[in-house]
Amino acid sequence: MKALIETIVTSLVDYPEDIIVTEKEEETKIVYHLQVNGEDVGKVIGKNGRIAKAIRTIVYATKTDGNKRIYLDIM
Structure with a gap:
């Protein structure tokens, strides 16, 4: 899933080297934090x-x- 998020966002931004996707898994959900x-x-x-x-x-x-459940937070 991290690779999918990075692939999508890479085509949108001017600084693809600054993309950071972190994953935090909890009991009922998985949260992906996207930093650009x-x-x-x-x-x-x-x-x-x-x-x-x-x-x-x-x-x-x-x-x-x-x-x-999956969540995506853009920071």
Whole structure:
């Protein structure tokens, strides 16, 4: 899942080397924290959050473990 997030975001940003995706697994959920360069935050979020919503939709649709919920936080 980390590779999927990195692949999607890499095509959107100007500084792909600054992309950091960390995973935190809990009992009922898995949270992915996405960090990008400060200049790229607007590109990842998009106008009115449309790009962030689209990224989240893709990540949520490709979840592999049916028991845990997946969350994506953009920092």
